[in-house]
Amino acid sequence: MAGKATRQQIVDAADQLFYSQGFDHTSFADIAAAVEISRGNFYYHFRTKDEILDAVIAKRLADRQALLASWDERGGTAQQRIACFIRIVIINQSKIMAWGCPVGTLTSELEKLEHASRNRANEIMALFRDWLVARFEEMGSGAAAQEHALHVLSWSQGVATLAQTFKDEAFVRREVEQILAWLEDLADGERSKDF
Amino acid sequence: MAGKATRQQIVDAADQLFYSQGFDHTSFADIAAAVEISRGNFYYHFRTKDEILDAVIAKRLADRQALLASWDERGGTAQQRIACFIRIVIINQSKIMAWGCPVGTLTSELEKLEHASRNRANEIMALFRDWLVARFEEMGSGAAAQEHALHVLSWSQGVATLAQTFKDEAFVRREVEQILAWLEDLADGERSKDF
DNA sequence: GCACCTTTAGGATGATTGTCCTAGATCGTC
C-alpha cells in the first residue's frame, strides 16, 4: 500500500467531494479528512488544489471513456448504445437527485470561476458529444448526427438539473420514455431511407 | 439617496455576482467593492451572507413573477406566452453562454451546499413550473399539463447548460425552433380535440 | 443650535483557506 494507493485514494475522495460539495467549496482539509491522512502527506502527492482538480478531471475522462467503450464492445445497434447513454439518468438517479450531473455541474462551476482547467472539464462533455455523434452517424443520421447528439446531451443535462431540484422520480422515468420513443422514431426513419 | 438606495444597490450587485461567480465564491468584500461602500456600511444593511442571499432570492422571485405577469397582461394565446418563455434562452443568450441559467445554477449550487435557503431558491423554479402548468392547462392539455410544463422547463435547463459549455449559438437556435415546432404540434392536437 | 436617529467608515477578531517546510517513519536493496 505505497503512495500509489494513497494518491488514488486522494483522487477518489476528491472526485466524490467535488461532486457532492462542489470544487470551490471543498478544502484540502476536507479531502485529507476523507482519506484520513495528514495535510503534509497530502501535500506530498498534490502541491496545489489545481493539480488535484486536473487529476480528478483526468480520472473522470478515463472513467467515461471506459464506460462508453464497454457499451461499444458489448455490441448491439447504435440505437441500443445510445439508449444506454440515456438510461444513465435512471441508473444514477439517486446521485443525480442529490448532486446533479457530475459533468454538467463541474463544467458550470469552473466556467463561473473562470478556472484555468475549465476547458479540460469541457472535454468530458465533448467526449459524450463526439461519441453520440459517431453513434448517430452509425445510425444513418448523416449531417444531422451532430444536431441529434447535442439534443440528447442537452436533454440529459436538463433532466439532471430538474431531478436535482424537484427530486421527482416519475418525471425522470417519463422523460426517459419520451426520448427513447423519439430515438426509436428516428431509427425507424433512418432505416426507411434505405428503401 | 438614503439607505433604501444603498440596500437596493447591494442586492443588485450581489444578484449579479452570485450569478457570474456563484454564491459561495462571492465574498462580502466583492460585493462591497462592486457597490463602492465600506464593509461596515454593508454590515449595517446585511448582518450575514445568508441574509443577502435571501434578499437576492426574493428579488429574483419578484422579477420573474413580474416578467411572467407582463406576458400574461400583454394577452395572446397560451401557446404564444409559452413561446415567450422558450425564447428567453435567445434573449439572454450572451449571459447564458457565460454563466448558464441564473435559476438552475443557483438551485444546483445551493443543493450541493445543503444551504438552508435552497428550498427558497427552488421556489423560483417552481414558479416557472406552475406558470407553465397553468398555460398548458389553458391550452387544453388537461392532466398532461404538468408533464408538458416540466418538459419545457427541463429543456430550458439543458439548453442553458450546453450553451454555457460549448457556446454554440446555432445549437441554441435549432433547439428553440424544435421545441417551438413541438409546441405548435401540441397546440394543433389540443385544438383538434374540440371537434 | 441642540438632541436624536439613520447611515457610513474602517479597524479588530477568530476561524479557515491554500501553500510550504522540516523532521521523522517506512521501505526496498545491497
Added chain:
DNA sequence: GACGATCTAGGACAATCATCCTAAAGGTGC
C-alpha cells in the same frame, strides 16, 4: 543491518473569510 529513496506527520505561514465593534458623519425635528 545499513543506506538512500519514498512516504508520512504535523506545525507555520500569510491571506482571506464572515462577522462584529466603535466612532463619526449626515439628516431631521424642535
